[in-house]
Amino acid sequence: MTGTADPRPGSPRGEETRTLILDTAERMFVERGYSGVTMRALTAEAGVNLAAVNYHFGTKDALLLEVFRRGSLAINRERARLLREAEALAAPGTAPVRDILRALFEPPLRATLAGGEASGGRSIYMQFVARAALDGPAEMRTMLERDVRHLERFVAALANALPALSRPELLWRFHFAMGVLHSIYHDLKRLDALADGVCDMSDADAIIGRVVDFAVAGLEQPLPLG
């Protein structure tokens, strides 16, 4: 009713088209995988012209980057909020390891597990990382490195919670903890194949608890003798 809406095909819609493409891309990438979605199929599904993607985003890779950026922004905001919450409950610089990890893990896990067990293997995050690491242009790697900045707050909080660890020791353990998180993005299919159905993939809360438990154990393990 603002006068800007104009659903006639061929008429300028501006931001609407852009958002429409983003939403359609996010859904289709998860359903069929990045290279399983052709620009032609994507634009047909969204009801926009083939060239519209190139106009609004430049390239198909840039579109994936934008889909990722949008989701990543929301997740990192939620992570920061949960971390502040955890720190507010404790004395300054003494938030427990478990609460820090929960703040770091819960938002992305909820986002990934929300789509049902099957979507884990095709999360936008995984597709973006895979594409960036394997073949993508430099901008993708830059984006991932920038994404690392959000993690520094968590490393700092963990350093406070685990003062006995040297910096390399802490960073290695943090890195492994992220690997535990990522095991949910990547290989749930493998677990399913191994498990004969005895592992319940549908209970997000239970999975989050298990992931956090495992990572806490690794982070809090006693120092090796060497």
Place this chain on the structure above:
Amino acid sequence: MTGTADPRPGSPRGEETRTLILDTAERMFVERGYSGVTMRALTAEAGVNLAAVNYHFGTKDALLLEVFRRGSLAINRERARLLREAEALAAPGTAPVRDILRALFEPPLRATLAGGEASGGRSIYMQFVARAALDGPAEMRTMLERDVRHLERFVAALANALPALSRPELLWRFHFAMGVLHSIYHDLKRLDALADGVCDMSDADAIIGRVVDFAVAGLEQPLPLG
């Protein structure tokens, strides 16, 4: 001197050509990434005709699968050998968790870390998994599932070593432990970005020790109260 060798271009070389393509593909995939290697660049580098890949392997995806299969075979053989070795040293069914994990992790880590720190992000394993999960044909996923069979021996050994764990509990922990292993394949770049160079990526033995330590801590953690 057998009479089968015939290095003239255009002459039938049979198995030689096949191996030459495999070796070249393995090297180039790691260097430039799967879709960064065009069939034309690959065949030019190997000094064979463009159609030779299709003749010997069918498709580019099938070539990647073959490169993976060859490497995976060697790794799984070594894993099995190390596991037998660990089990021979202990009383029947009592190999320690640490030795079992070491047998599982050491072969792939050595293979990945051998190429220098940079190659981690582009290991054949990672490229294969990414491609299989995202866009690859069904044969790739089948291959990965078959690869899971090799893991069952390790799950069984761990079940013996950790009799207090229920089957789902054990399988979840095993899955997370694999995530820790995979963190070396995937995201060493991220650790490097976070670490300002304080983490030494060149010492394979030290890294293997750290990975195993972290995973052991997670597997051996006390049972949750719930």
Place this chain on the structure above:
DNA sequence: GTCTATACTTAGATAGAC
């Protein structure tokens, strides 16, 4: 059974009209 030259098809990118 191997290899080569060449043609086919799809898909992402782009230029210029409107």
Place this chain on the structure above:
DNA sequence: GTCTATCTAAGTATAGAC
């Protein structure tokens, strides 16, 4: 901003030489 037409690159298929 949007659309049509076109370009280019890349994986694949085929027919025939050896």
